[in-house]
Amino acid sequence: MKVLVCISNVPDTTTRIKFAEGNASIDTTGIQWVINPWDELSLTRALELKDDPGTGVKSVTIAHVGPASAEPTLRKALAIGADEAVRVNAESSDAYFVAAQIAEVIRKEQFDIILCGIESSDYNGSVVGGMISEFLGIPSVSAVSGLKIENGNAVINREIDGGKEVVTIPLPFVAIVQKGIAKEPRIASMRGIMLARTKPIRTFEPVSVEPLTQIISFEKPAPRSACKFVDAENPAQLIDLLMNEAKVI
Amino acid sequence: MSVLVYTENWDGKFKKLSYELVSYASGVAKMLNSSVTALSIGKVEEAELKRLGDYGAARILSVDNEILASLDNQTYANVIAEVAGKENASVIIISNNNTGKAVAPRLSVKLKAGVGSGVSRLPLSVNPFTLYKRTYSGNAFAHVIIKSDVKILTIAQNSFDLIETANNAAVEKINVSVDNSQVKTKVQNIQKQTGKILLTDADIVVSGGRGMKSPDNWSTLVELASALGGATACSRPVSDEGWRPHEEHTGQTGKIIAPNLYIAVGISGATQHLAGISSSKYIVAINTDKDAPIFESAQYGIVGDAMKVLPKLVSAVKEFKK
Ligand SMILES: Cc1cc2nc3c(=O)[nH]c(=O)nc-3n(C[C@H](O)[C@H](O)[C@H](O)COP(=O)(O)OP(=O)(O)OC[C@H]3O[C@@H](n4cnc5c(N)ncnc54)[C@H](O)[C@@H]3O)c2cc1C
Numbered sequence: 001m002k003v004l005v006c007i008s009n010v011p012d013t014t015t016r017i018k019f020a021e022g023n024a025s026i027d028t029t030g031i032q033w034v035i036n037p038w039d040e041l042s043l044t045r046a047l048e049l050k051d052d053p054g055t056g057v058k059s060v061t062i063a064h065v066g067p068a069s070a071e072p073t074l075r076k077a078l079a080i081g082a083d084e085a086v087r088v089n090a091e092s093s094d095a096y097f098v099a100a101q102i103a104e105v106i107r108k109e110q111f112d113i114i115l116c117g118i119e120s121s122d123y124n125g126s127v128v129g130g131m132i133s134e135f136l137g138i139p140s141v142s143a144v145s146g147l148k149i150e151n152g153n154a155v156i157n158r159e160i161d162g163g164k165e166v167v168t169i170p171l172p173f174v175a176i177v178q179k180g181i182a183k184e185p186r187i188a189s190m191r192g193i194m195l196a197r198t199k200p201i202r203t204f205e206p207v208s209v210e211p212l213t214q215i216i217s218f219e220k221p222a223p224r225s226a227c228k229f230v231d232a233e234n235p236a237q238l239i240d241l242l243m244n245e246a247k248v249i
Numbered sequence: 250m251s252v253l254v255y256t257e258n259w260d261g262k263f264k265k266l267s268y269e270l271v272s273y274a275s276g277v278a279k280m281l282n283s284s285v286t287a288l289s290i291g292k293v294e295e296a297e298l299k300r301l302g303d304y305g306a307a308r309i310l311s312v313d314n315e316i317l318a319s320l321d322n323q324t325y326a327n328v329i330a331e332v333a334g335k336e337n338a339s340v341i342i343i344s345n346n347n348t349g350k351a352v353a354p355r356l357s358v359k360l361k362a363g364v365g366s367g368v369s370r371l372p373l374s375v376n377p378f379t380l381y382k383r384t385y386s387g388n389a390f391a392h393v394i395i396k397s398d399v400k401i402l403t404i405a406q407n408s409f410d411l412i413e414t415a416n417n418a419a420v421e422k423i424n425v426s427v428d429n430s431q432v433k434t435k436v437q438n439i440q441k442q443t444g445k446i447l448l449t450d451a452d453i454v455v456s457g458g459r460g461m462k463s464p465d466n467w468s469t470l471v472e473l474a475s476a477l478g479g480a481t482a483c484s485r486p487v488s489d490e491g492w493r494p495h496e497e498h499t500g501q502t503g504k505i506i507a508p509n510l511y512i513a514v515g516i517s518g519a520t521q522h523l524a525g526i527s528s529s530k531y532i533v534a535i536n537t538d539k540d541a542p543i544f545e546s547a548q549y550g551i552v553g554d555a556m557k558v559l560p561k562l563v564s565a566v567k568e569f570k571k
């Protein structure tokens with residue numbers, strides 16, 4: 001059984017976002033690039049499945065759509081334990097384009113389990129995973145917080161609006177993962193870092209797909225008014241302000 | 250041409266979220282000189298369905314089919330796509346909740362329709378069709394053009410006010426082609442959250458961080474939330490420690506919410522936490538450290554010990570509510 005983990009390369013979560021001139025793009029100077037937090041967790045879960053001989057998972061591949069500058073992030077994922085990486089050599093112009101590229105990789109190489117994060121911390125789209133499954137015409141489960149393989153079937157915990165469910169689904173499928181899929185992200189060991197140097201990153205050229213969306217500009221969130229302090233001895237004043245000034249209670 | 254809105258119900262009832270979606274759809278329809286068709290899937294009484302008209306739906310389509318009782322992403326996308334085709338929908342509006350996130354991307358590929366997700370305002374323009382959406386986990390907002398003929402928007406919960414525009418819309422029961430053998434997701438077990446306001450639905454949220462010190466101190470926080478008619482939440486370390494359930498964790502790796510009021514108690518205000526709550530209309534911070542970063546995002550603050558401040562707040566709320 002082969003697992004594919006989709007990896008998005010994002011600014012470290014503490015980055016103060018600045019825009020390049022014209023506000024049409026992000027100023028990337030000084031940004032630390034990391035594996036998208038969800039993808040780090042799905043990679044961890046994929047490796048746990050591989051470690052357990054009962055699951056039949058034999059290999060974990062990572063896939064990324066992006067330029068060569070993303071390779072340090074891919075090496076990190078290899079150091080954590082992925083067996084190999086595939087990179088589609090193209091700018092990730094929009095979600096539809098990215099998903100179409102990854103679907104093409106899956107068509108060529110055949111994977112049984114495909115893991116995506118619920119959201120990239122840069123584009124906040126929550127769409128790439130679902131799009132991949134529809135391109136391939138295979139089932140998907142979203143908001144996945146637990147994934148087990150039992151007798152060749154996937155048993156999945158998912159969150160629905162207003163509750164939780166356990167569902168089963170046949171392979172191959174796409175799981176779009178969120179909190180709970182793994183406890184803590186696995187970190188690279190010294191040995192892992194050494195091994196990663198020789199693990200393959202195969203590069204694919206993109207297939208031709210027209211993006212459906214385009215970011216034209218960015219703006220900062222509207223600034224909030226300065227904090228009004230209320231005396232700790234008299235918190236009732238806060239309630240008064242919330243009722244009569246903010247009118248939110 | 251129409252604006253199609255998929256409205257969700259819970260055990261046959263619509264929540265505010267569904268009316269928000271219809272209100273939003275009406276706003277878009279006005280910009281396009283078009284009209285709103287609301288689609289409901291599931292068993293909903295006629296009188297309840299008619300309420301969608303109060304927010305501007307001109308037509309209300311109701312699909313009631315056993316096969317759609319639980320969410321199978323593929324089947325749902327097929328149904329919405331079929332209806333969108335029949336209705337010649339140019340814009341499809343869905344919530345950005347779990348269901349919306351499961352269905353919208355599949356629908357996008359099926360219809361070759363670009364998605365704008367987590368949208369929190371009406372389109373900036375309709376020609377070109379330009380959206381305003383959250384990016385970089387709330388640290389930036391993007392203007393995004395959707396270039397395809399059909400557009401899909403998923404709307405961030407609590408980001409759009411209800412607008413009543415009485416419309417005596419008729420309810421039409423419709424049939425769709427679904428086949429049980431195509432349903433791949435088999436539900437083994439369901440655990441519904443009942444009797445509590447869902448965090449994602451709540452207008453008021455009281456949230457505790459590591460500054461609460463111990464799970465034993467949560468009772469006054471819970472009391473404050475219930476006195477205000479709100480829900481409770483927490484920071485990530487709190488749920489990691491098992492002090493509070495995981496469903497309560499807000500932030501980049503937890504729930505992203507936009508209540509009218511978010512009260513952060515003993516929470517420092519790390520960027521990853523703010524990523525989940527920065528769209529709240531008002532943020533109140535209670536923290537012993539006057540330099541805690543949370544105060545930079547808050548409109549009201551109290552520098553003080555949560556253990557002392559919370560009980561006083563509870564009695565003040567009870568006093569005011571009398
Ligand atoms: C990839 C990544 C993702 C993350 N995702 C999230 C996320 O989704 N959500 C999240 O919350 N965090 C997340 N974090 C963690 C985040 O960086 C912070 O560590 C976390 O938010 C801190 O939680 P806290 O504010 O409860 O605790 P602390 O930072 O320890 O703050 C406690 C606060 O309580 C105050 N305090 C102490 N005693 C009292 C008292 N008696 N009364 C009142 N105030 C008091 C202190 O002054 C302090 O400001 C993430 C981190 C990473 C690296």
Ligand SMILES: Nc1ncnc2c1ncn2[C@@H]1O[C@H](COP(=O)(O)O)[C@@H](O)[C@H]1O
Pocket residue numbers: 005006007008009036038039063064065066092095098115116117118119120121123124125126127128129
């Ligand atoms: N450029 C990319 N390359 C590979 N995977 C991606 C890329 N962008 C997004 N993904 C995957 O899709 C998930 C959701 O991303 P998004 O739809 O942008 O929120 C991420 O967590 C990744 O698993």
